[in-house]
Each structure stands twice: as C-alpha cells, then as structure tokens.
Amino acid sequence: MLEFDDIQHILITRVPALTGRYEFLSFKSAAAGRDWLAAISEKVQSAAQVRAGPTQDARWVTVACTWNGLRALGLDEKSLASFPEEFKQGMAARAEMLGDTGPNAPAQWAGGLASTDLHAIAILFAKDAAERGRCQAEHEKLLAKAKGVEVLSSLDLEATPPFDYAHDHFGYRDRLSQPVIEGSGEEPTPGSGAPLKPGEFILGYPDEDGPPANQPQPAVLSKNGSYMAYRRLEEHVGKFRDFLREHGKTPEEQELLAAKLMGRWRSGAPLVLAPDKDDPALGADPKRNNDFNYKEMDPHGYAVPLGSHIRRMNPRDTAANINRRRMIRRGATYGPPLPEGAPDDGVERGIAAFVICASLVRQFEFAQNVWINDRNFHELGNERDPIIGTQDGTLEFKIPKRPVRRKITGLPAFTTVRGGAYFFLPGLKALRYLASLGKGAA
Amino acid sequence: MSDATKKEDWTKPAAMAIPKEGYFKVEQGRYGPTFPKTPANYGFTIIAKIKPGREAAIREYGKKIEQTIRDLPDGLAVLKLHYLRWVLFDIGKDTHFMYQGIFDTDFDKYTEDAVALFGKYGINTVFENLEGFPEDWKTNAQSFVKFVREHQRPSFLEYGEYPYVSAEEIKKALRLKAAFSDALDQMQ
Ligand code: HEM
Numbered sequence: 001m002l003e004f005d006d007i008q009h010i011l012i013t014r015v016p017a018l019t020g021r022y023e024f025l026s027f028k029s030a031a032a033g034r035d036w037l038a039a040i041s042e043k044v045q046s047a048a049q050v051r052a053g054p055t056q057d058a059r060w061v062t063v064a065c066t067w068n069g070l071r072a073l074g075l076d077e078k079s080l081a082s083f084p085e086e087f088k089q090g091m092a093a094r095a096e097m098l099g100d101t102g103p104n105a106p107a108q109w110a111g112g113l114a115s116t117d118l119h120a121i122a123i124l125f126a127k128d129a130a131e132r133g134r135c136q137a138e139h140e141k142l143l144a145k146a147k148g149v150e151v152l153s154s155l156d157l158e159a160t161p162p163f164d165y166a167h168d169h170f171g172y173r174d175r176l177s178q179p180v181i182e183g184s185g186e187e188p189t190p191g192s193g194a195p196l197k198p199g200e201f202i203l204g205y206p207d208e209d210g211p212p213a214n215q216p217q218p219a220v221l222s223k224n225g226s227y228m229a230y231r232r233l234e235e236h237v238g239k240f241r242d243f244l245r246e247h248g249k250t251p252e253e254q255e256l257l258a259a260k261l262m263g264r265w266r267s268g269a270p271l272v273l274a275p276d277k278d279d280p281a282l283g284a285d286p287k288r289n290n291d292f293n294y295k296e297m298d299p300h301g302y303a304v305p306l307g308s309h310i311r312r313m314n315p316r317d318t319a320a321n322i323n324r325r326r327m328i329r330r331g332a333t334y335g336p337p338l339p340e341g342a343p344d345d346g347v348e349r350g351i352a353a354f355v356i357c358a359s360l361v362r363q364f365e366f367a368q369n370v371w372i373n374d375r376n377f378h379e380l381g382n383e384r385d386p387i388i389g390t391q392d393g394t395l396e397f398k399i400p401k402r403p404v405r406r407k408i409t410g411l412p413a414f415t416t417v418r419g420g421a422y423f424f425l426p427g428l429k430a431l432r433y434l435a436s437l438g439k440g441a442a
Numbered sequence: 443m444s445d446a447t448k449k450e451d452w453t454k455p456a457a458m459a460i461p462k463e464g465y466f467k468v469e470q471g472r473y474g475p476t477f478p479k480t481p482a483n484y485g486f487t488i489i490a491k492i493k494p495g496r497e498a499a500i501r502e503y504g505k506k507i508e509q510t511i512r513d514l515p516d517g518l519a520v521l522k523l524h525y526l527r528w529v530l531f532d533i534g535k536d537t538h539f540m541y542q543g544i545f546d547t548d549f550d551k552y553t554e555d556a557v558a559l560f561g562k563y564g565i566n567t568v569f570e571n572l573e574g575f576p577e578d579w580k581t582n583a584q585s586f587v588k589f590v591r592e593h594q595r596p597s598f599l600e601y602g603e604y605p606y607v608s609a610e611e612i613k614k615a616l617r618l619k620a621a622f623s624d625a626l627d628q629m630q
Contacts, residue, residue: 085584086472097470209558213581320520320555362554362583365472370551379610 002183002198002205004048006224006427010062010123010330011202011356012047012184014175017060017125019132020157020332022352023139024421025149026117030074030438032148033119037063037073038435039142040122046428058131062123063431064228064423066090069119074437075221082217083424086361087227090116091420098365099373099390104417110232111153113419118152121230121423123354125157125332132156155232155352157332165268165284168333169235169349170258170387170414173268173283177290177314179326191291193316193323201328201358202226208323216424221434224427229355229364232334232419233388238344240414247408260399261386263310270310275303293317301400306378309387312371315378327363328356350415360422388415450606456481457601464596471550473587477594481602483524485544490593492537496571497530500539503568504528510563517563520555522546524609539572546608550587557583 004012027033043061050060065073067088071080086094092106092114100106106114122139126132143149160167166175180188181202182195199207203215204223216222248254255278259265265274268283272292282288295317298304304311315322335349357363370377372385375395384390386397391413399406426434458480460466468475477484492500511517522545529540543549549556560566561580569575569589576585 094470097472210581213578320552321558324554324558361472366551366554369472374548374551376547379608 002047002181002202003224003427004051005046006429007047007202008062008425008427009045009047009050009060010354011226011328011425012181013050014330015050015057015060015125017127017157017332018159018163019127019129020123020125021132021136021154022124022157023122023154024111024113024118024152025120025122026112026152027069027072027119028148028150030072032146033069033073034435034437036142036146036149037120037431039146040139041428041431041435044428044431058127059135060125061135062125062425063120064123064425065120065434066118066421066423068116070424070434072119073434075434079217079221082215084214084216084359084361086365087422087424091229091422094365098368099384100417100420101390102392103413104390106420109417109419111155111419113153113230113232113421115152118421121421155334157334157352158336160333160337167266168351169237169335169337170240171266172258172262172264173266175329176264176268176286177310179328189286189290190288191293196323196326199358200324200326200363201356203358207358221426221430223430225430226356226358226425227360227364228423228425229357229360230353230419230421230423231355231417232350232352234348234350234416234418236344236412236414236416237338237349239412243412243414260305261308261397263304263308271303271308272298302402305397305399307380307383307386307397309385312377312385313367315371325363325366326357327367330354330356348418350418354423356425386411386414452604452607454605455601455603456605457599459599460597462596462598464594471548473550473553473584474591476548476550477596479548479606480597480600481605482597482600483544483546483602483606483608484548485542485597485600486549486590487595487597488539488541488590488593489595490539490572490574492530492539492571493573497537500530500568500571503564506564518559520552520559522609539568546610549590553587554583557586 009015040061040063044063045057045060050057067080067083067090091098092109095101095106112118124132124135126135143151160169165173167173177192180186180192180195181198183198184195188195197208198205199212203225204212204219206212244254244257248257255265259271259278264270265278265283267278267280268289269279270289270292272294273288274282293316294304294311301311314326319325331351331353333350334352336347338345338349355364372389375382375384377383380398382396383398384395391411393410393412395411396407396409397411399408460478460480465475465478470476524544524546527542529542531538531540557579560569566579569579574589576582576589579586579589
C-alpha cells in the first residue's frame with residue numbers, strides 16, 4: 001500500500017496551477033534551517049490531501065533539500081554517507097557527463113544554483129498570480145522570523161497562453177505521456193504501458209527488480225521520499241522559429257519539421273498515428289494520443305525520426321530494460337511568451353522542470369548521458385537530441401524519407417541549461433524528522 | 443568517442459596505441475572515466491583470479507550460455523557485441539579467468555542493462571566464481587561496475603582491419619549482399 005498521507009503530492013499528482021514560484025534557499029545555521037522547515041512543513045500537502053480535493057485548493061507547496069542542505073540541517077555523517085554518490089556530488093559536479101558544457105556549464109548558471117550554499121527549494125504552484133502574490137508575502141513573513149535562512153534566488157512561473165492546454169514556448173502540447181505508479185489508483189492511458197512498481201519512483205517500496213535495496217538511512221528519512229533533478233532550460237524561441245522558416249518553404253513544411261524534431265505535431269498528435277498531416281483532435285484525445293509503439297509501427301523512423309525528442313526519451317518497445325529508465329516529469333514554463341512573428345527580444349523564457357525518480361544515476365543521468373547526448377544513440381552517428389541535446393552547431397538531424405532521407409546539418413542549440421540541482425524529496429514524516437534534528441541530543 | 447565519425451574510414455586498416463590509463467583524456471561517465479573507441483571499437487578485457495576449485499563450474503557455464511543463446515539468439519542484442527572470448531589460464535598454482543569483449547557501445551553507458559542481462563542469462567554465476575566479486579551485485583549495480591573497472595586491463599594497442607565498423611553495419615551489408623544476389627538470381 002502506498003502511504004499517500006506521507007508522500008508529497010508532487011510525486012503522485014499534477015495540480016491545476018497557472019502560476020507558481022520556486023525559491024532557492026540557504027541555511028546559515030542548522031537551527032534556522034530547522035525552524036523554517038518545521039514551519040513550512042505545515043504548508044506542504046500530501047498526496048492524500050490533494051487527491052481529496054485538488055479543485056478547492058488554490059496553492060500547492062513542496063519542499064526538498066540538497067545533500068549539502070541535509071548536512072546544513074545537522075544530519076549525522078553516517079546518514080549523510082548512506083545517500084547515493086551522484087546525489088552527494090550534486091548536479092554541478094557531474095556537469096561534464098550530463099553534457100552541461102560550454103554555454104550550459106555551471107559557471108554560467110543563474111541564481112546561485114551551482115553553489116554549495118544551495119540547501120533547499122520551496123516549490124509553490126498557484127491557481128493564479130494573486131494567490132502567488134499572497135503566498136509569496138506569507139513566505140517572506142516566515143523567512144523574516146527564521147533569521148538565518150536566505151533566499152539565494154527565485155523564479156516566477158507562468159503558463160503560456162492559450163491556457164486551455166499545457167504547452168511550452170515552442171508551442172508543443174505537453175503532459176501527454178507519463179508513467180503510472182502501481183497502486184496509485186490511476187489508469188494508464190492506452191499505449192502508456194502497465195503501471196510500474198512504486199519503487200521506481202518512491203523510496204521504500206519494491207521496484208521492477210525486487211525489494212528495496214541500498215536505501216538512505218535511517219529508514220524514517222527515506223521512506224516515501226524520492227529524488228528530483230531540477231532543470232532550468234532556456235528556450236530560444238526566435239532561433240527555433242527562424243530555423244523552421246529556413247528549412248521549410250511553406251507553413252505546412254515548417255509544421256512538419258517541428259513535428260519531426262519532437263516526434264509529435266505541436267498539437268500533440270503523435271507522428272506514428274498521423275505521419276503526413278496534423279490531427280489536432282487526435283492530439284487532444286488522451287484515449288488515443290499515446291497509443292503507439294515504434295518497433296512494430298515505425299521501425300525505420302519514416303514517421304518519427306530515430307533521433308527525435310520523444311523517441312529518445314522513451315524508446316518504448318525499442319529499448320532494453322525500459323521499465324527501469326522511466327521518469328516522472330513536473331514543472332512549468334517561465335518567462336513571457338514571444339508573440340508569433342515578433343523578433344527575439346532577448347528576454348529569458350523556458351521550462352523549469354523536475355525529473356522525479358528513485359535513482360538519479362539509473363534514470364535521469366542515463367537519459368542525459370545516453371538518450372539525449374550520446375552522438376551514436378540508435379547508430380545515428382552524429383546526432384544529439386534536437387531539443388535538449390548539447391548542440392554546438394556541428395551535429396545533424398536525419399529525417400528518414402523515401403527514396404532518400406533528409407539530413408539537416410549544423411543544428412543550432414534551441415535550448416540552454418540555465419541552472420540545475422539534485423534534490424531529495426522527503427516524505428512528510430521525514431520532513432518533521434529533519435526539522436527536529438538536534439532536539440533531545442543535548 | 444563515437445563522435446570521431448569523420449575520421450573513421452573502414453577502407454584503411456588502422457592501429458591505435460593507448461596510454462597506460464586506458465584513455466587519452468579523462469571523459470567522465472556515470473560511473474567513472476570512459477574508455478575510448480579504437481579501430482577495434484569498444485571493448486574490455488577483464489582478468490580475475492578464480493576461487494580455488496571452481497574451474498569445472500566455470501567450464502560448465504560455457505555450455506549453459508551456448509544453450510541460452512541457441513534458444514534465444516537475440517538475448518544479448520542490447521550489448522551490441524561483435525565477439526566475446528572467455529579464457530581460463532594458470533599463473534603458478536592459481537587459475538585466472540579472462541573475459542574479453544568487443545562491442546559497439548560504451549560499456550559504461552549501458553552498465554545497468556548489462557547487469558540486468560547478466561542476471562537473466564546466468565553470466566552472473568560465472569562471476570560469482572571469481573575472487574572479490576561483490577555479493578550484493580544484483581541490487582547494487584555500482585558494486586558490479588566497481589569490480590569490472592578494478593579488473594579491467596586496458597589494451598596498449600588495438601588494431602582493426604576494417605576499423606570502426608559496427609556489427610549493425612556489417613549485418614546490414616551482409617543483408618544487402620544477400621538481397622542483391624537474390625535480385626540477380628531473379629533476373630536470370
Ligand atoms: C525545453 C525543454 C523540453 C521541451 C520543450 C520538451 C518537450 C516535450 C514534449 C512536447 C513532449 C511530448 C509530450 C509528452 O509526451 O508528454 C515531451 C516528452 C518527454 N520529454 Fe521532454 N521536453 C523538454 C525537456 C525534457 C527533459 C529535460 C527531459 C528529461 C531529462 C524530458 C523528458 C521527456 C520524456 C520522458 C517525455 C515522454 C516521452 C514519451 O513517453 O513518449 N524532456 N517533451
């Protein structure tokens with residue numbers, strides 16, 4: 001049984017928020033950190049709470065810590081040592097392997113995220129901007145009381161219009177394919193595969209390989225917890241649109257090219273099911289929009305290029321061990337939309353996302369290192385993910401086509417990593433345990 | 443690394459001398475520095491002492507793997523292998539096991555897949571006959587990788603008569619050849 005009343009809601013549910021804010025925090029003293037944690041924990045909703053009435057809520061709060069943050073709270077050395085190596089090192093230290101080099105390197109990151117002073121994140125999702133403003137003011141009051149907890153930086157989130165469906169700044173419909181956790185009560189949509197064992201995403205439960213192993217200690221700390229890889233990815237919308245215009249003569253050709261890069265039309269319609277012409281009704285229909293595979297339905301990539309974003313990030317029936325590589329995605333867009341036809345204004349906009357998994361090295365880092373950035377993935381020779389791969393203008397993108405394939409060379413970088421971090425997402429009991437460290441020790 | 447595609451010309455036999463560490467410049471993988479692609483592609487040579495009295499058991503596994511692959515020819519497809527060679531040899535009174543593989547993917551990239559496969563096909567049990575093999579390898583990919591890395595002996599020289607060609611490309615060429623001679627037959 002999943003302990004919904006102890007699991008933070010972000011792991012299980014997607015909330016109907018249109019705005020939000022991330023605050024990145026540093027604890028100047030253990031006592032201040034614990035005081036803040038004790039107070040904010042009261043605001044954190046469990047999965048059970050949100051499932052009981054997500055529509056009545058106007059705001060949703062999540063809290064997570066870095067490894068340095070756990071240390072700053074005064075967690076003992078033995079417990080600290082029991083965490084996995086990649087989490088201890090943190091995202092910035094693993095930049096080269098992740099492909100965060102050149103303009104994506106931690107030295108360029110915004111908001112102090114590459115610093116060892118980054119200790120915690122408070123994630124706020126809110127129904128509207130007014131509610132965000134109210135919560136922000138509340139949090140400021142709380143911080144004013146917890147002297148010694150500093151805000152390193154913050155990021156305001158904004159959905160991009162039109163608001164009737166979720167999409168990013170490039171215009172792609174998002175939130176279509178997501179793994180389902182066994183026991184969550186959720187039904188996978190057709191094509192999404194059977195529910196996965198909870199241990200793939202939640203610590204303390206059996207995973208696809210068997211009973212939980214190598215869990216952080218003490219058990220109260222890790223049970224119902226998870227890990228989150230945070231990625232702040234700037235989207236170069238002007239450059240993206242220029243590219244489509246440069247390589248597509250008509251609006252139809254440009255739409256098809258956008259679809260080939262992603263593996264789905266911007267409407268969300270999957271290319272496997274709609275290879276030649278967009279089908280917005282298909283894109284919007286959860287009963288149909290994820291109901292496809294690759295090995296049987298598109299083995300050579302005539303519909304979905306082997307190197308497209310969704311075929312890399314979930315190769316479905318064409319990858320080994322796929323159930324051990326899935327990820328839960330949460331997050332939002334930030335920055336103002338760039339109106340159609342407007343030249344790039346130089347304002348930063350993009351996606352600020354969390355990849356949630358039980359093992360950063362096996363799930364998130366594998367995706368970064370192999371699916372996104374291995375130039376020879378699927379024998380492609382000289383390609384990386386066209387949307388989020390580390391692109392330096394020397395790589396290509398191949399579109400299988402009869403009689404001869406199309407090859408676009410000199411692919412530009414449509415995104416830049418602006419920040420990132422590894423967080424531990426404790427269960428609610430674990431939050432209280434961390435907040436009470438040191439008590440009774442004296 | 444695999445990005446050297448432009449220099450990779452299969453018509454020109456090539457040799458590569460490799461530094462003592464096994465790589466030219468440190469390029470970090472998820473579990474440590476990654477080994478380079480050479481004219482003989484990726485590969486490893488794992489050498490370890492076997493536990494006393496285990497030689498017969500290891501030889502027995504040879505037969506088991508033979509049968510496994512006969513029943514399931516695609517069983518090891520994930521590893522993108524060309525060849526595997528398993529050798530037993532003595533140094534003094536001790537018997538050693540050498541496991542050499544030539545393949546097309548950076549082993550580190552697919553470590554967990556390999557560990558899962560080994561478990562599935564019983565290769566694990568051979569490793570369990572080796573001294574120092576971690577007992578918790580099944581639930582601890584990291585400990586398995588550590589063992590492999592500690593027992594990996596990098597080549598100081600590798601050679602390819604048709605350098606850098608992947609098994610997939612070779613199979614493609616052979617399929618094309620078969621299809622082509624078929625087509626010629628049809629035209630008689
Ligand atoms: C600017 C950055 C990104 C953009 C614009 C983007 C866009 C998209 C879109 C439009 C989809 C299809 C909708 C869906 O299946 O839900 C998708 C799917 C997906 N993306 Fe991304 N994404 C970005 C970054 C990432 C990152 C950083 C990761 C993980 C490391 C990731 C992992 C995935 C996965 C796992 C899927 C689902 C594939 C499937 O199951 O078919 N994406 N992305």
